[in-house]
Ligand code: CAA
């Protein structure tokens with residue numbers, strides 16, 4: 001067993017850390033305050049090759065692996081969780097299903113553009129009445145000659161409105177439950193496809209979360225991803241990898257909070273000594289560091305399993321569950337270590353705490369992760 005990162009993975013971490021600290025962190029608080037997505041940051045990530053990390057060079061990627069992708073999301077989230085999820089949704093939710101299920105023409109067109117960062121991707125599964133219970137979705141797609149006509153709406157879509165390419169799930173046969181769901185690739189600008197409400201959120205405020213509306217939206221059959229009726233399997237298997245991207249996001253948030261809290265605890269003096277000299281504070285830091293290492297091991301292991309072509313669904317649900325819950329506990333403790341200052345916007349820990357919460361909710365709530373893991377354990 002080898003716990004050493006490869007030279008390439010270490011180099012990628014260093015490159016992303018430099019980029020994150022120099023180009024992303026300086027505006028993170030301001031973008032959060034203004035709820036502003038900055039496309040220029042995505043363009044910079046594209047120039048560094050981050051938008052195509054795991055895909056082969058023939059599809060415009062840099063031919064790296066899923067662990068490198070997790071390291072990139074972790075390093076970005078260490079300074080700005082919104083930027084972390086922009087990349088995670090782009091790579092694992094929008095690009096992965098095209099790489100895995102797309103035909104050659106779809107890969108040459110859509111995957112190439114996503115990998116090069118010419119296009120930004122999004123994944124549209126959730127609906128107002130269908131969050132955890134995916135199969136109860138109401139959006140329909142009716143065959144009409146060589147096209148499908150989409151009607152319905154999707155909510156809470158990350159990168160919604162700013163993305164160019166959307167993976168959209170709709171019912172092609174309402175009587176066949178999960179076997180009646182089909183996946184479509186829909187481009188921004190397609191007639192009948194518009195954007196609705198943009199959510200005002202507690203955290204990840206510079207990552208746009210937007211409603212998608214389909215009104216007699218005509219999508220060519222050539223844009224069906226996989227086979228008709230295969231959509232639920234595509235949605236679930238996409239989430240198997242996506243959830244590990246959220247684990248990496250949670251890991252990055254937690255590491256950012258620990259780094260800030262440890263530095264502050266050494267600097268801040270009360271009763272004539274740094275607060276870190278109190279066991280009550282250093283034990284908190286020790287527990288935070290230990291939970292981070294455990295989350296990192298689970299996350300890296302799940303990524304390694306995926307790259308090795310082994311089964312990784314359970315490992316990914318476990319990493320997302322553990323890292324999300326750990327990030328929440330750790331960020332609350334970080335605010336505590338900062339005392340009153342932690343409760344203000346003068347320091348980044350209140351943002352980390354607000355951002356951590358979403359990692360327990362999206363890509364399947366942590367109750368749903370427990371359901372998935374529990375089913376596998378008892379199978
Ligand atoms: N891969 C392949 N197939 C799978 C699968 C997987 N991971 N999971 C289930 N299936 C198959 C099952 O084998 C079964 O197939 P058969 O009928 O052929 O045997 C079929 O799918 C139905 O499976 P279930 O009975 O388990 O389905 P269910 O209705 O009970 O739902 C669920 C299971 C796990 C609760 C699922 O609905 C779920 O994951 N819900 C959460 C939704 C979610 O995570 N949404 C995230 C949206 S994206 C997002 O949030 C983005 C972001 O943050 C940036």
Ligand code: FAD
Nearest residue numbers: 123124125126131132156157158209361362363364365367
């Ligand atoms: P519900 O399903 O209504 O759940 C409410 C509560 O009940 C939760 O605590 C849940 O855990 C619990 N619960 C439900 N069923 C069970 C059960 N069987 N057992 C135990 N407890 C249960 N979706 C996309 O498709 N694409 C995106 O890009 C995307 N991005 C998002 C970004 C943000 C900021 C947010 C907030 C959401 C995003 N989502 C996205 C949607 C997200 O995946 C859903 O919010 C999530 O899956 C939960 O669905 P829900 O909100 O309808 O909650």
